Amino acid sequence: MTLTVSNLSVLRASRHLLSGVGFEVSAGQALILRGPNGLGKTTLLRTIAGLQPVYQGHVDMPEDSAVYAAHLDGIKSTLTVRENLEFWASVFGTDSIGAGIATFDMEHLIDRPGGMLSAGQKRRLGLARLMVTGRPIWLLDEPTVSLDTVAVGQFGDMIAGHLDRGGMAVIATHIDLGLGARAETLDLSQFKAAPEQKYNPNEAFL
Amino acid sequence: MSLWEYANPVKFLSFSGKIIPWFAAGAAFFISVGLYWGYFLTPDDYKQGSTVKIIYLHVPAALIAINAWFMMLVTSLIWLIRRHHVSALAAKAAAPIGIVMTLITLITGALWGQPMWGTWWAWDPRLTSFLILFLFYLGYVALWAAIDNPDTAADLTSVLCMVGSVFAVLSRYAVLFWNQGLHQGASLSLDKEKNVADVFYQPLLMSITGFVLLFVALVLIGTRTEIRIRRASALLAR
Amino acid sequence: MNALLLRDMRLAMRAGGGFGLSLAFFLIVVVLVPFGVGPEMGLLSKIAPGILWVGALLACLLSLDRIFALDFEDGTLDLLATAPLPIEAVVSVKSLAHWITTGLPLVLVAPLLGVLLGLQSDAFYWIVLSLLLGTPGLSVIGTFGAALTVGLKRGGLLLSLLVLPLYVPTLIFGAELARRGIAGMDVGTPMSLLLGITFACIALLPFASAAVLKINLR
Numbered sequence: 001m002t003l004t005v006s007n008l009s010v011l012r013a014s015r016h017l018l019s020g021v022g023f024e025v026s027a028g029q030a031l032i033l034r035g036p037n038g039l040g041k042t043t044l045l046r047t048i049a050g051l052q053p054v055y056q057g058h059v060d061m062p063e064d065s066a067v068y069a070a071h072l073d074g075i076k077s078t079l080t081v082r083e084n085l086e087f088w089a090s091v092f093g094t095d096s097i098g099a100g101i102a103t104f105d106m107e108h109l110i111d112r113p114g115g116m117l118s119a120g121q122k123r124r125l126g127l128a129r130l131m132v133t134g135r136p137i138w139l140l141d142e143p144t145v146s147l148d149t150v151a152v153g154q155f156g157d158m159i160a161g162h163l164d165r166g167g168m169a170v171i172a173t174h175i176d177l178g179l180g181a182r183a184e185t186l187d188l189s190q191f192k193a194a195p196e197q198k199y200n201p202n203e204a205f206l
Numbered sequence: 207m208s209l210w211e212y213a214n215p216v217k218f219l220s221f222s223g224k225i226i227p228w229f230a231a232g233a234a235f236f237i238s239v240g241l242y243w244g245y246f247l248t249p250d251d252y253k254q255g256s257t258v259k260i261i262y263l264h265v266p267a268a269l270i271a272i273n274a275w276f277m278m279l280v281t282s283l284i285w286l287i288r289r290h291h292v293s294a295l296a297a298k299a300a301a302p303i304g305i306v307m308t309l310i311t312l313i314t315g316a317l318w319g320q321p322m323w324g325t326w327w328a329w330d331p332r333l334t335s336f337l338i339l340f341l342f343y344l345g346y347v348a349l350w351a352a353i354d355n356p357d358t359a360a361d362l363t364s365v366l367c368m369v370g371s372v373f374a375v376l377s378r379y380a381v382l383f384w385n386q387g388l389h390q391g392a393s394l395s396l397d398k399e400k401n402v403a404d405v406f407y408q409p410l411l412m413s414i415t416g417f418v419l420l421f422v423a424l425v426l427i428g429t430r431t432e433i434r435i436r437r438a439s440a441l442l443a444r
Numbered sequence: 445m446n447a448l449l450l451r452d453m454r455l456a457m458r459a460g461g462g463f464g465l466s467l468a469f470f471l472i473v474v475v476l477v478p479f480g481v482g483p484e485m486g487l488l489s490k491i492a493p494g495i496l497w498v499g500a501l502l503a504c505l506l507s508l509d510r511i512f513a514l515d516f517e518d519g520t521l522d523l524l525a526t527a528p529l530p531i532e533a534v535v536s537v538k539s540l541a542h543w544i545t546t547g548l549p550l551v552l553v554a555p556l557l558g559v560l561l562g563l564q565s566d567a568f569y570w571i572v573l574s575l576l577l578g579t580p581g582l583s584v585i586g587t588f589g590a591a592l593t594v595g596l597k598r599g600g601l602l603l604s605l606l607v608l609p610l611y612v613p614t615l616i617f618g619a620e621l622a623r624r625g626i627a628g629m630d631v632g633t634p635m636s637l638l639l640g641i642t643f644a645c646i647a648l649l650p651f652a653s654a655a656v657l658k659i660n661l662r
Contacts, residue, residue, distance in 0.1 A: 012355075013356065013357055013358075014356075014357055015440075046522075046662075049526055050525075050526055051522060051525055051526065051661055051662065052662050053662070064528060066526070067523070067526060068522060068523070068526060069519065069522075070519055070522070072517070072519035073518070073519065074515075074518050074519040074520040074522075074523055075518070076451075076455060076518075076520075078454075078455060078458035078459055078460065079451070079454065079455070079458075083451075083454070086447075087447050087448075087451045090446075090447030091447055091448065091524065091527045091528075091529060092527055092528065129523075133523075133527075338609055338612055341609040342609050344605060345606040345609060348602050348605055348606075349592065349593075349602065349606065352593070352599070352602055353595075358595075358659055358660070358662065361659045362592055362656060362659060365652055365656050365659075366592060366606065369588065369610070369652050370609070370610070373609065373610045373612075373613065374609075376613045376641070377609070377612050377613050379613075380612060380613040380616040380637075381612075381616070383620070383633070383634075383637075384616045384620065
């Protein structure tokens with residue numbers, strides 16, 4: 001299973017942010033996206049996830065295999081951990097939440113309302129939610145926001161675990177997650193679009 | 207030479223710049239002739255006196271108010287299907303004109319109604335429909351103003367225009383039912399112009415023509431402004 | 445889809461979910477009217493169907509932005525958009541959840557509030573029937589408005605401006621149905637038109653709402 005991106009253009013509001021983006025990620029690997037804020041990392045991830053249309057270029061991956069998450073974990077504070085996860089399992093058509101609970105160490109928290117979790121626990125729940133979707137490709141956008149150093153270390157371990165189970169991750173982050181050899185880094189500044197590039201020559205406003 | 211060439215903003219700007227003076231001049235001519243003729247050179251109506259002459263403003267404004275929305279619907283569809291920015295901006299430019307025309311319709315309707323019915327307002331089906339149209343216009347303009355991303359705004363307002371059009375037609379019939387349903391035969395409609403004799407009809411036609419030309423001129427001017435605004439922000443964003 | 449329905453209903457009912465706020469608002473509107481127009485029961489009972497309809501409509505309006513805003517803000521909507529569910533289904537289910545947690549309670553409470561306006565007990569049936577047939581349409585139309593304004597902070601007022609003109613036909617036929625029924629007149633026209641509008645909205649508007657939601661998620 002591979003995710004291949006070739007010659008992809010990333011736009012926001014008809015403006016080219018990035019162009020000619022290309023990379024390939026295989027199972028068990030992670031790709032770390034680097035680049036200054038506003039470069040287009042979020043838009044790139046959302047384009048791969050299918051939330052934004054592809055205007056130019058290709059994204060090749062098995063159908064329905066990616067899932068996108070930013071640092072907002074989508075945890076409802078009035079629902080328990082179990083209710084939160086069972087909802088997502090049901091929506092994505094997977095069987096059970098047991099594996100997710102076990103892997104992320106949430107057994108003792110299973111009936112606790114989401115609002116009573118610490119930041120680190122919420123992040124674990126967020127990842128458990130991704131696992132429960134059953135999709136192997138995780139597209140993560142600045143996932144370590146609001147986590148302290150210890151939690152970041154734990155987060156890195158959990159991603160490593162996902163990779164070891166055959167999953168894949170594309171992560172936009174400034175932090176070193178300690179994934180070692182599993183992760184490659186890609187600096188997106190090289191794909192920054194030149195200002196003269198236009199979406200469609202006839203629609204030139206310039 | 208196809209009309210679609212003018213979807214290119216640069217071509218549109220140059221072409222519209224050339225034709226606007228003609229439309230503006232034509233509008234000024236027809237409106238002033240129509241109004242002067244209508245007000246001063248026609249006899250007073252034997253029933254309504256001179257107040258009926260407000261139809262020279264009321265009817266054209268009403269026609270434009272409705273057709274402006276229809277034009278917005280067409281240009282919105284063109285935007286959704288062919289993604290021509292000029293089309294979306296034309297819709298955006300037409301809306302404020304539609305609002306003003308609707309207001310003129312309502313105000314002249316009230317001015318007409320006061321001497322006739324003794325009140326400044328009546329919930330007659332036509333006036334009420336225009337009031338609802340006014341609300342639709344307001345919502346459309348407000349939505350454009352609320353959204354930062356211009357393409358998203360164009361998309362959302364286009365869908366709103368389409369859905370709104372269906373509901374506007376629906377409202378027209380609902381309001382007809384609402385007013386005549388309870389008080390059969392007591393409708394105070396301003397349909398008098400259907401019985402307007404020839405001598406009134408010709409200046410009315412002049413006035414209508416003038417308003418149409420005015421509308422075209424204003425939409426072209428407004429669209430040019432919108433294109434320039436987009437250009438300026440695109441330059442700033444570099 | 446059931447999971448989404450159940451979840452939305454649970455969220456609405458639990459703390460901070462807003463359940464009951466619309467009912468409270470409905471009560472407030474109905475209580476305020478006599479203070480505004482005078483306590484004379486003859487007048488109040490004449491305008492009761494209209495007041496109940498307008499009150500229910502406004503109460504519905506209040507809770508519309510909750511349909512999508514919370515899920516949009518915490519990233520749930522993004523995840524739902526990439527799920528195997530079609531967005532049209534998501535939108536329809538959310539409309540249904542809104543109706544069950546907001547519209548339906550309003551329908552049930554309306555006759556009781558009508559008593560405050562001098563409504564006779566033989567009129568209860570018509571109030572309930574007209575609201576029952578009309579409120580689903582209000583939820584679906586409101587969902588369209590909510591989808592349009594989902595990305596906006598403080599979009600509540602704009603949402604009201606957009607949705608209220610769309611509510612006019614339903615209001616006209618619904619209140620007319622109630623009035624005619626109470627007066628013993630023939631209700632065929634308003635009832636069939638009200639049903640027609642509600643069904644057409646349920647069948648067709650979700651497509652527009654889904655398209656709009658996808659645009660806003662870009």
